[in-house]
Amino acid sequence: MPAPEAHxxxxxxxxxxxxxxxxxxxxxxxxxxxxxxxxxxxxxxxxVSGKQERGEVRRFITRNxxxxxxxxxxxxxxxxxxxxxxxxxxxxxxxxxxxxxxLNNQSYLQRFVEQDDGxxxxxxxxxxxxxxxxxxxxxxxxxxxxxxxxxxxxxxRFYQDTRRPIERLDRLLQCMVAKQGIGGQPPAIGDHRHxxxxxxHLTLRYRRLQQINMGGSGRIxxxxxxxxxxxxxxxxxxxxGAKPIPAHHAWDDFEDWxxxxxxxxxxxxxxxxxxxxSYYKNGIPVFWIEAAGSTPAAPKLEAFGFSQLFCVPYKRxxxxxxxxxxxxxxxSLAEQIFGYADLRLGERSLSRRGRVTFGPAQCISEFHELPxxxxxxxxxxxxxxxxxxxxxxxxRVNRSAKxxxxxxxxxxxxxxRGRKVYWHRKGAWGVMPPNPVAPGGNDNVSVxxxxxxxxxxxxxxxxxxxxxxxxxxxxxxxIELPKGHAHKIGLGKAFGLGSARMQIMSFNVAPxxxxxxxxxxxxxxxxxxSLQPSDCxxxxxxxIGLICDAEFEQILEIRELRALTNYDCxxxxxxxAFMALxxxxxxxxxxxxxxxKPVLPAATSIAGDAGLP
Numbered sequence: 001m002p003a004p005e006a007h008x009x010x011x012x013x014x015x016x017x018x019x020x021x022x023x024x025x026x027x028x029x030x031x032x033x034x035x036x037x038x039x040x041x042x043x044x045x046x047x048v049s050g051k052q053e054r055g056e057v058r059r060f061i062t063r064n065x066x067x068x069x070x071x072x073x074x075x076x077x078x079x080x081x082x083x084x085x086x087x088x089x090x091x092x093x094x095x096x097x098x099x100x101x102x103l104n105n106q107s108y109l110q111r112f113v114e115q116d117d118g119x120x121x122x123x124x125x126x127x128x129x130x131x132x133x134x135x136x137x138x139x140x141x142x143x144x145x146x147x148x149x150x151x152x153x154x155x156x157r158f159y160q161d162t163r164r165p166i167e168r169l170d171r172l173l174q175c176m177v178a179k180q181g182i183g184g185q186p187p188a189i190g191d192h193r194h195x196x197x198x199x200x201h202l203t204l205r206y207r208r209l210q211q212i213n214m215g216g217s218g219r220i221x222x223x224x225x226x227x228x229x230x231x232x233x234x235x236x237x238x239x240x241g242a243k244p245i246p247a248h249h250a251w252d253d254f255e256d257w258x259x260x261x262x263x264x265x266x267x268x269x270x271x272x273x274x275x276x277x278s279y280y281k282n283g284i285p286v287f288w289i290e291a292a293g294s295t296p297a298a299p300k301l302e303a304f305g306f307s308q309l310f311c312v313p314y315k316r317x318x319x320x321x322x323x324x325x326x327x328x329x330x331x332s333l334a335e336q337i338f339g340y341a342d343l344r345l346g347e348r349s350l351s352r353r354g355r356v357t358f359g360p361a362q363c364i365s366e367f368h369e370l371p372x373x374x375x376x377x378x379x380x381x382x383x384x385x386x387x388x389x390x391x392x393x394x395x396r397v398n399r400s401a402k403x404x405x406x407x408x409x410x411x412x413x414x415x416x417r418g419r420k421v422y423w424h425r426k427g428a429w430g431v432m433p434p435n436p437v438a439p440g441g442n443d444n445v446s447v448x449x450x451x452x453x454x455x456x457x458x459x460x461x462x463x464x465x466x467x468x469x470x471x472x473x474x475x476x477x478x479i480e481l482p483k484g485h486a487h488k489i490g491l492g493k494a495f496g497l498g499s500a501r502m503q504i505m506s507f508n509v510a511p512x513x514x515x516x517x518x519x520x521x522x523x524x525x526x527x528x529x530s531l532q533p534s535d536c537x538x539x540x541x542x543x544i545g546l547i548c549d550a551e552f553e554q555i556l557e558i559r560e561l562r563a564l565t566n567y568d569c570x571x572x573x574x575x576x577a578f579m580a581l582x583x584x585x586x587x588x589x590x591x592x593x594x595x596x597k598p599v600l601p602a603a604t605s606i607a608g609d610a611g612l613p
Contacts, residue, residue, distance in 0.1 A: 003397035004590050006598035009494035009576050012417035013561045018089035020329030031466040034509035040458040044499040045429050047451035048490040057372045057448040071358035077489050079338050082478040084419050084561050088332030090322045097313035098382045099257050104404045121205045124308045126235050128283030136251050137244035142186040142236045144207035154212040166267045168222045173275045182234050183216025198401045221285040223307035235285050245301045253313050314409035321416045337471050361460035372450040386599040390415045394599040404597045422488045424570040428496025449492050473540025476533040484568035507533045563603040
């Protein structure tokens with residue numbers, strides 16, 4: 001079965017074969033200095049916001065009651081465009097690994113489930129996380145599943161009307177019946193039928209507590225967000241001879257996982273509260289899986305988490321999925337021009353000051369603030385494989401009921417899709433839903449944007465210092481895009497804000513040996529050279545084309561970029577909206593929702609499907 005096609009307010013420009021530049025060029029070229037005066041016109045509502053308190057409406061940053069765009073923000077926009085045009089390496093990239101929980105991913109299932117003649121056997125172990133001699137370890141214990149029905153029969157009902165683990169834990173800790181503890185010994189391991197629509201013969205092998213006897217050292221453990229869950233766990237007292245298993249080597253991964261989602265950190269803190277420590281006297285209850293080489297006599301731990309099928313990190317990091325820098329030509333053209341800090345090359349750490357300075361862009365026109373609109377900002381996480389990793393075309397994905405067929409971070413040949421660039425979404429801001437509802441009703445994630453209306457204009461001066469003609473060309477090509485194309489500036493790009501066109505109004509640049517020869521010419525804003533911005537941009541495009549052995553506009557990366565920056569021929573906003581999270585029908589496997597793990601087509605494919613050039 002093929003994968004559904006995803007749609008998103010962004011797409012990617014490939015960056016698999018970056019062009020490198022030497023730190024010190026072999027030949028010294030003529031350099032130029034001076035200034036470039038530009039104007040910026042907003043084609044859609046625009047919002048560049050300063051620091052504001054939580055809950056405040058985000059408004060355009062002002063100085064002396066007039067809006068302006070800080071030079072640092074303008075510099076970032078131009079630099080990002082230059083990185084794409086010059087096919088720079090992707091930087092910076094997180095060295096962390098991505099955590100995932102995916103029951104349709106064989107890489108995940110193999111860590112948690114093994115098969116025995118058609119029966120699925122859980123590999124999850126149980127234990128209590130605690131510190132010994134300043135290092136984290138897990139003391140193993142036996143565990144069993146217990147149904148909500150059995151808990152209810154015993155008078156324990158903490159799990160109703162909430163999906164949030166921290167709320168269920170709070171209710172559990174307040175339940176007087178549960179505080180008596182679970183008595184008896186762990187039940188025997190048995191085979192239990194769990195028929196599913198996709199697998200009507202599913203049989204699982206585990207310990208299941210059928211009838212609860214109160215008054216013992218067993219402790220109920222609740223975790224997970226699944227709304228259709230019917231079971232919790234019971235952790236039994238560790239045996240007298242249970243040896244602590246070192247877990248400090250997995251602690252950094254666990255910390256990353258906690259930090260990636262605030263409710264996880266909150267849950268961990270709650271487990272350390274006085275009420276939780278009083279109930280869980282042996283430590284924090286966790287599930288863990290064994291590492292390679294683990295034996296019953298000498299167990300080794302690979303990872304641990306709060307639920308039986310917990311999130312685990314992929315074996316390969318995000319950073320490892322990016323084409324590395326070259327040894328002889330490690331820099332990008334953008335780094336040559338804008339500078340770099342703490343660039344690691346082997347044992348060396350290099351820094352260099354940039355040679356371009358952007359002044360603030362001052363408002364030079366009338367402006368009008370639009371009414372505030374509530375939005376839910378954010379982006380899909382790196383676990384959205386169909387968006388962030390290079391995949392086959394959606395129609396060529398080989399998908400089955402047990403395997404989504406996508407390339408993962410564990411795939412040895414996996415690659416990041418490239419640079420994220422937002423589509424122009426003409427008119428999208430005016431048709432936004434008035435009060436979007438966050439998943440789970442969490443209103444803390446929404447903010448209010450009050451952008452300036454389209455048509456507002458800004459002007460800024462860019463000062464350049466000792467750039468070669470090629471570098472000047474890259475800068476010019478990153479400021480003035482082809483006719484009909486535009487940049488994206490500020491907040492709310494995903495919602496249609498920020499489309500803006502830059503234009504060079506004056507180009508006062510001279511060779512460094514002659515720029516101060518005539519103070520009169522310099523003061524009069526006249527350049528004493530015939531150098532034109534179009535000549536510089538032409539040279540840049542010619543050189544990039546020679547390196548890639550192709551006409552500049554026909555290079556794959558440039559074609560994908562132009563599809564995204566084309567404002568006049570942007571796809572309909574409906575084709576570049578965020579997808580829904582869940583299926584309207586749980587049996588629907590073909591709709592474009594995140595739950596169906598769709599694949600994002602290339603930008604040129606989306607533009608072509610919309611009948612655009």
